[in-house]
Amino acid sequence: MAGFILKRLLQAVFVILAVTLIVAFAIRLTGDPAVMLAGGSNITEKDLQNIRQALGLERPFYVQYFDFLRGVLVGDFGRSFMGGTPVSLLISKALPATLLLAFASLLISIVLSVPLGVYAAVQRGRWPDQLIRILSLVGLSFPNFWLAIMLVLFFSITLGILPPSGMEGPESFVMPALTMGIILTATNVRLVRTSMLETLSQQYIMVARSKGLKDRVVLYKHALRNSAIPLVTYIGLQFGSLIGGIVIVERVFNWPGMGTLAFDAISARDYPVLQGSITVLALFIVLINLLVDIAYGLIDPRIRTE
Amino acid sequence: MALAQAAPASRRHFRSFELVLGVLLTGGMTLAVLFSGFLFPDGGESMDLMARLLPPFQNPAHLLGTDPLGRDVLARVIVGGRISLTVGVLSVLGAVVLGTLMGLIAGYYRGIAEVILMRFADVQLALPFILIAIMFLAILGTGIDKVIFFMIIAQWVQYARLVRGSVLALRDREFILSARAIGVGNGRIIFQHILPNVLGPIVILMTLNVANNILLESSLTFLGLGVDPLIPSWGGMLADGRTYLQSAWWVSVFPGLAIMFTVLGLNLLGDWLRDFLDPTGQTSK
Numbered sequence: 001m002a003g004f005i006l007k008r009l010l011q012a013v014f015v016i017l018a019v020t021l022i023v024a025f026a027i028r029l030t031g032d033p034a035v036m037l038a039g040g041s042n043i044t045e046k047d048l049q050n051i052r053q054a055l056g057l058e059r060p061f062y063v064q065y066f067d068f069l070r071g072v073l074v075g076d077f078g079r080s081f082m083g084g085t086p087v088s089l090l091i092s093k094a095l096p097a098t099l100l101l102a103f104a105s106l107l108i109s110i111v112l113s114v115p116l117g118v119y120a121a122v123q124r125g126r127w128p129d130q131l132i133r134i135l136s137l138v139g140l141s142f143p144n145f146w147l148a149i150m151l152v153l154f155f156s157i158t159l160g161i162l163p164p165s166g167m168e169g170p171e172s173f174v175m176p177a178l179t180m181g182i183i184l185t186a187t188n189v190r191l192v193r194t195s196m197l198e199t200l201s202q203q204y205i206m207v208a209r210s211k212g213l214k215d216r217v218v219l220y221k222h223a224l225r226n227s228a229i230p231l232v233t234y235i236g237l238q239f240g241s242l243i244g245g246i247v248i249v250e251r252v253f254n255w256p257g258m259g260t261l262a263f264d265a266i267s268a269r270d271y272p273v274l275q276g277s278i279t280v281l282a283l284f285i286v287l288i289n290l291l292v293d294i295a296y297g298l299i300d301p302r303i304r305t306e
Numbered sequence: 307m308a309l310a311q312a313a314p315a316s317r318r319h320f321r322s323f324e325l326v327l328g329v330l331l332t333g334g335m336t337l338a339v340l341f342s343g344f345l346f347p348d349g350g351e352s353m354d355l356m357a358r359l360l361p362p363f364q365n366p367a368h369l370l371g372t373d374p375l376g377r378d379v380l381a382r383v384i385v386g387g388r389i390s391l392t393v394g395v396l397s398v399l400g401a402v403v404l405g406t407l408m409g410l411i412a413g414y415y416r417g418i419a420e421v422i423l424m425r426f427a428d429v430q431l432a433l434p435f436i437l438i439a440i441m442f443l444a445i446l447g448t449g450i451d452k453v454i455f456f457m458i459i460a461q462w463v464q465y466a467r468l469v470r471g472s473v474l475a476l477r478d479r480e481f482i483l484s485a486r487a488i489g490v491g492n493g494r495i496i497f498q499h500i501l502p503n504v505l506g507p508i509v510i511l512m513t514l515n516v517a518n519n520i521l522l523e524s525s526l527t528f529l530g531l532g533v534d535p536l537i538p539s540w541g542g543m544l545a546d547g548r549t550y551l552q553s554a555w556w557v558s559v560f561p562g563l564a565i566m567f568t569v570l571g572l573n574l575l576g577d578w579l580r581d582f583l584d585p586t587g588q589t590s591k
Binding site: 011012014015018019022023026027029030130137138140141142143144145146149150152153157240241243244247248251252262263266271274275278281282285286289 | 320425428429430432433434436437438440441442444445446517521524525528529531541544547548551552555558559562565566569570573574577
């Protein structure tokens with residue numbers, strides 16, 4: 001087990017090094033941040049030199065990279081070009097909004113996909129199964145931001161019952177969370193169904209049924225519990241695409257999260273903020289994946305030998 | 307209530323229905339886009355400021371209505387499909403060529419090439435690519451070529467892994483050993499004997515990835531990071547239409563439906579292909 005954890009840890013370290021290296025490299029492509037910062041037109045080469053000196057930009061790339069890496073470790077991502085607020089402060093405000101949305105979406109998707117997936121498995125091959133299957137395919141076939149726009153059209157413009165944007169009060173959560181919840185459900189329903197079918201073909205299910213236990217008890221107490229481990233793992237591994245989706249959906253709803261922070265930074269050419277927010281999100285995803293992997297290895301020893 | 311019986315025969319009929327629907331949606335959209343030059347010689351660009359924001363289904367000249375500049379929504383939806391299909395197809399072709407080649411080399415020759423490739427693949431699959439693409443496109447600027455480039459970089463690993471796995475399963479089989487015994491060269495073994503045997507899973511993955519990449523391109527363009535906003539594209543139309551959601555729902559609804567029908571068609575085809583070419587489920591998650 002220790003070997004397994006060590007191997008996964010090493011892998012995660014590699015990924016983290018890759019992410020930070022890519023981000024640091026990308027930021028070098030922006031051109032000269034000194035020119036960016038100086039802004040005005042009557043700037044002498046001397047001024048630029050001074051700014052570069054102050055930012056440490058004249059040092060070789062690897063020195064700057066290690067400096068950036070050290071900053072990441074202590075949570076220091078520099079200061080915003082706009083007003084000089086520390087990037088870490090901006091992130092500490094935006095990250096909770098994004099994570100709240102992520103958990104709300106996950107919750108919705110579990111509430112929707114577990115009963116639907118179990119029902120589809122029980123009805124295998126009959127029309128309810130086919131219908132759920134088609135619906136899940138449809139759910140995988142449109143972009144999340146379009147679903148978001150359609151929800152706004154329906155709930156805010158036609159019915160006028162939900163605020164079209166912002167994060168104020170519980171009702172503002174409904175549409176953003178529903179958007180990602182529905183998108184996740186489309187994948188998860190199929191997962192629940194497959195996982196349930198696999199469990200239902202096991203002998204202990206037959207035993208439970210032949211003992212005369214009710215179908216509902218067999219389904220939810222015996223089968224679903226045993227299907228839960230692969231489900232939880234897969235849902236954990238989806239975290240990356242969930243965050244990627246939320247970043248886009250935040251844009252539609254003006255949600256004050258990491259996506260909005262990053263995109264505002266793009267239009268303002270505020271590269272430290274962009275760099276910081278992308279790095280934090282990426283590291284978050286890598287860490288969650290690592291935890292899920294290790295947890296799965298603990299629960300199911302077969303994974304370790306793979 | 308019986309728990310999980312074998313699939314009844316109705317499933318097979320349903321499968322054919324899926325295939326027909328998939329072919330109709332994908333084929334219909336592809337044909338419309340291919341002939342969009344004949345159907346709409348103006349490329350959906352001609353404006354008629356007297357006919358701004360016409361609602362759909364009322365004027366035969368503008369079946370799906372007009373946008374805020376009086377441009378025909380139907381024309382722009384069909385012409386906009388060019389971008390989506392081009393990006394979808396080219397990115398997948400690029401990724402499949404690169405990935406298959408690497409996978410064949412790694413699986414057949416093994417050794418250090420395989421070790422490097424697989425470690426590289428592990429790291430790359432763990433990277434949150436959409437975030438990295440957003441950052442690079444924000445810095446380097448937008449353009450269809452850059453979008454395609456990023457998709458190739460993000461996806462070739464999937465093909466490399468798939469092909470390597472298949473090659474490993476094949477390379478010690480009798481027909482390969484006998485080919486080698488009679489002196490067939492490595493190149494010919496790889497391309498004539500091994501490659502045809504791994505085509506099935508590759509085709510399935512390609513179909514699903516064209517669908518995925520169409521979605522991805524529309525997202526990037528919607529965010530202003532994909533294709534030039536002056537070129538008609540589905541993502542771009544959705545970004546424009548959002549501003550007029552209150553007064554003109556059709557500007558936002560129809561491009562989205564176009565994406566949905568195209569991607570649904572491809573997903574149906576991919577699903578059907580998976581059942582047909584890969585009954586043991588190599589490509590399923």
